[in-house]
Amino acid sequence: MNQTERAQRAISGDEDSFTLLIQESREKIYRMAFTYVRNKEDALEIVQETVYRAFISIHKLKQPQYFQTWLIKIAVNCALDHIRKAKKIVYMDKEHEGNYEQKPREDVIDLHDALDQLDEKSRTVIMLRYFEDMPIKDISDVLDIPLSSVKSIIYRGLEKLKVNIGERESLG
Structure with a gap:
């Protein structure tokens, strides 16, 4: 089953399909969040908030083929909300073990x-x-x-x- 079909099932209320979609996207969401906040705990909090917002509003997604775009939009908004709420300067996490190691x-x-x-x-x-x-x-x-x-x-x-x-x- 492809991503669009899983998204269609998730829109119809299939929680297993939603879970699979999130599992496929979690690293991308985490990287996006980490790029904004640059610390593991805040990035994980943003991922959690993104998944929550997506879960409670999946029924509003009109075109399942745009699930990834829709999810990234939610992640960006969660990250920006987090930054606005924190209202603090964010520093690079010295223990970061991500894609930047090269x-x-x-x-x-x-x-x-x-x-x-x-x-x-x-x-x-x-x-x-x-x-x-x-x-x-x-x-x-x-x-x-x-x-x-x-x-x-x-x-x-x-x-x-x-x-x-x-x-x-x-x-x-």
Whole structure:
């Protein structure tokens, strides 16, 4: 059974299908959450909130083929809500054991610091595009913004990242 069929069953109330869909997506949701908050406990809390919100509103999903897009949208909103509630500066978790291990730690921190300098929408678009490898069309759907706006945000965001990283390198 493919993902769309499982999503259709989940919409109809099949909890096992919903569980399978979540199991297939949990790492992606965790990575997205961790990219926002950069600590394991908060990321896991965001994953939990995402699953809860998805579970209680799965019946509202009109097109099962867009389950992944819908779930990522919920995860992004949960992460942003978490950050707004916390209202604190988030630091890189020194014990992080994620995808960033291939890069020197200072490069990861520089990139995260530079991302923190972007406005919320630019940071979200850049993270979805380059951290989650999401197609531009899907980003447009997730964030409910025109495709041309996504492209402009990516261009301006990357330019600002280059400036931010360049400033850090010249200071270091």
